[in-house]
Amino acid sequence: MNNTKWIFFSFSVPSRLQGFRVKIWRRLNALGAVQIKNSIYVLPANEQTQEHLTWMGKETDEQGGESLIIANGNLLNISDSQISAAFTRARDEDYLALGEEIRAAVAEADSQERPAALRKLEKRLEVVRAIDFFPSGKGENLQKMLDEAQHPPVEGHPVIPLAEAARYRQKTWVTRANPYVDRLASFWLVKRFIDPAASIMFLHDADAVPSGSDIVSFDMAHADFTHVGGLITFEVIAEAFALTTRIPPKMREVIKAIDLEELDAAPVETPGVWRMLDGLVAANSDDHARIEQAFVFFDTLLASYTPQISTGK
Incomplete structure (x- = not known):
């Protein structure tokens, strides 16, 4: 993010409202705000942060305190680079603390609490990455550490030969009619990451x-x-075309669990995704219409596993 426009917030409340003061501090921290010059907080200027700060200012005034909000402002004695560096330092401190906890949890190889601890740490990491307005790569590295800890390589994992994407362009991909999760997700991979111009043909039993x-x-x-082996077609295509880094492990787990109807160790969101997929299928009896809707469905699912930061304009 290359944002040089900021929104500033300052507030004061009577000493008797210490609890309310702490409440505002916590909300500012949750938004990722950094403090400059003791009493001024700053965030990148966008509609979301402006709305949050406007509500906090209104609450402060209603409590008998005072608030000040300056939108799209520039400080004459503090540069944009100094402000962005303050954001980086704040997130680096968060990542440092989280990294120590993640390494400690990973080291507990035989602990029964380890999986639950790693899931909680992943949630906390998602929260920090959502307010990492100037990513340095530290959050991504910690996510990879968590992914490796939660999804260690499986012994005997089949080796899928790499395919050259250029040789698979302008092709017609053929599969059985009435596509469900594996075929829908597989062709979504093809269209989104291999060949946007790919076409599809559906075969019936006698074809x-x-x-x-x-x-x-x-x-x-x-x-x-x-x-191949324990891999579904979606996984095979992802590995063949080196797309595994583009598709988060948890998303791959959800798709596989639905295809194999194995929910015991599936991510908690799997039943909800499954139900939405069933709704998509029920609403689209035409195979080509179903494929078109599946593109939106899996685009949305991928976005849900990808940290998104609203920067405004």
């Missing part, structure tokens, strides 16, 4: 699989891309 240099079959018996 022969077409052949030719422009045909790629998937999620069928003897297909070019299908289940």
Whole structure:
């Protein structure tokens, strides 16, 4: 984020309202605000932060205190780079503390509480990354550490040969009719990360699989891309085209759990995603319409696993 416009907030309350003062401090910290010159807080200026600070100012005034909000302002004696550096320092302190806790939790290899502890730490990391307005890479590194701790390599994991994406462009991808999660997610991968111009053909039971240099079959018996070992087709395509870093592990887990109907160790959100997917299928009996809706569905699902920061304009 390259934001040089700020919104400033200052407040004061009578000493008898110490509890309210602490409440405002906590809310400012939750927003990721940094304090400059003792009594002034600053955030990147956007609609979201302006709305939050406006409400806090209104509450402060109603409590008998005083507040001041300056939108899109510039301080003459403090540069933009100094302010952005203050944000970086604040988040670095958060990451340092979290990193120590994550390493300690990872070291507890035999602890029964380890999985729950790692999940709690992941939630806390998500909160910090959401207010990391000037990412330095530290948050991403901690996320990778958590991913590796929660999803260690599986012994005997099948080796999927790498495929050259350029050789799979301008192709027609062929699969069985009535697509569900694996076929929908697999073709979404193709369209979003391999070939935006790819087309799809659906086969019914009596249809022969077409052949030719422009045909790629998937999620069928003897297909070019299908289940291998314990991997579903979606995972096979992701590994073949080196897309595993683009698709968060938890999203891959959810898709696999739905396809295999295995919820025991699935992420907690899996039943909700499954129900939404069933609704998508029920609302779209036409296979091509279903595919089009699936693009939006999986785009949204991917976004839900990706830290998003609203920067405004």
